[in-house]
Amino acid sequence: MSRTIDTYVGRITPWQSGHARFEETVRVSVTPVADAGAVVASVPAAFDLDVAIGVQLDATGAWVGRDRNVRIPIPNAYFSLDIDGLGLDQGVWKEAFSDATAVYRLDDDVYRRLLKTNILAKRWDGTIPGAQAVFDSFFIDPSTHVFVQDNAQVPFPKSYFSLDVAGLGLDEGQIYQPGESEVSLGKVDVSMTIGISGHIPPVLYLGLLAQGAIPIKPGGVTTDYAVTSSEGAPLFGFDVENQFVSGLDVGAIGVDPTALLSA
Numbered sequence: 302m303s304r305t306i307d308t309y310v311g312r313i314t315p316w317q318s319g320h321a322r323f324e325e326t327v328r329v330s331v332t333p334v335a336d337a338g339a340v341v342a343s344v345p346a347a348f349d350l351d352v353a354i355g356v357q358l359d360a361t362g363a364w365v366g367r368d369r370n371v372r373i374p375i376p377n378a379y380f381s382l383d384i385d386g387l388g389l390d391q392g393v394w395k396e397a398f399s400d401a402t403a404v405y406r407l408d409d410d411v412y413r414r415l416l417k418t419n420i421l422a423k424r425w426d427g428t429i430p431g432a433q434a435v436f437d438s439f440f441i442d443p444s445t446h447v448f449v450q451d452n453a454q455v456p457f458p459k460s461y462f463s464l465d466v467a468g469l470g471l472d473e474g475q476i477y478q479p480g481e482s483e484v485s486l487g488k489v490d491v492s493m494t495i496g497i498s499g500h501i502p503p504v505l506y507l508g509l510l511a512q513g514a515i516p517i518k519p520g521g522v523t524t525d526y527a528v529t530s531s532e533g534a535p536l537f538g539f540d541v542e543n544q545f546v547s548g549l550d551v552g553a554i555g556v557d558p559t560a561l562l563s564a
Contacts, residue, residue: 303342306335350416354409358416365416369407373508386532391503411505414439415514422516432517436495439515444500446535448545452492453522492523496555498535498545501528507558527555 309331310324317323347357359369380392396406407415418439425431429449436447495517501507509515510526518524529536530553535545537552546552 303338304335305339306331309335350413350420353413358409358412362412362416365419367416367419367514369412371407371509371512371514373505373512386501387504393503393505407505414441415509418515425517427519432493435515435517440497440502440506442500442502444533445497445502446499446544448496448498450494450496452494491521492525493517493519495524495526496536496545497526497528499529499533501532501561504562507561511558511562526558528558528561529553530556530561 306328310327313324313327347353348361350358350361353361362369379387379395380389381387384392386392418435421435421438425435429451432449433447436449440447495510502510507528510528527536534553535543535547535551536555537548538546539548542548542551
């Protein structure tokens with residue numbers, strides 16, 4: 302807590318206490334010190350991620366490593382009442398010097414959420430629930446369903462022919478070839494899919510996804526995005542019927558965010 306003018310006046314000794322002119326002299330003398338202390342004390346709150354605005358939020362973003370000014374290839378992204386998907390709360394407002402393929406400056410609310418998401422991504426523990434929490438922190442619209450699918454398969458040992466083991470006899474076990482690996486790697490899929498169903502996110506969010514602004518990507522693992530190609534629909538898939546994935550006549554083909562940006 303910073304010291305106020307009254308803090309200093311309260312420390313006047315009894316010998317000078319009660320002398321109005323002396324107290325006023327002290328007040329005038331300590332005012333710059335007290336004001337400077339108040340400014341210094343306000344600095345942490347001014348740059349707090351939850352409350353910072355404007356240039357203070359920009360400075361916080363510099364520490365996080367994500368700039369407010371992002372260049373995103375999003376043609377046909379600007380607000381229009383005549384184009385589906387670019388209406389209120391969907392299209393980006395076109396400012397002076399904005400071109401047809403870029404958004405330069407995120408507003409405070411979106412930028413704040415993006416910074417929080419980046420912080421969570423940098424602390425990600427590599428688990429699916431952890432990745433889900435990262436995306437949930439940015440996509441706050443309950444009608445947009447974001448889910449994470451781990452496609453990785455663990456290498457499994459090959460089953461070689463043996464007359465002494467049930468299930469590995471003729472036409473069952475594999476014939477061992479000298480020098481070959483005893484572990485099958487042929488079906489290992491080291492990838493992760495981020496699925497988005499339901500309400501299609503605004504073009505700005507799609508652009509952020511397309512440029513990797515939410516850095517969820519394990520080392521050596523391919524990360525793909527699949528966004529529903531039909532507004533409000535789940536992604537197409539077999540053997541599942543829910544708001545995330547559904548079958549024929551309900552589910553829609555998942556596409557990369559860039560496909561929706563250029564539509």
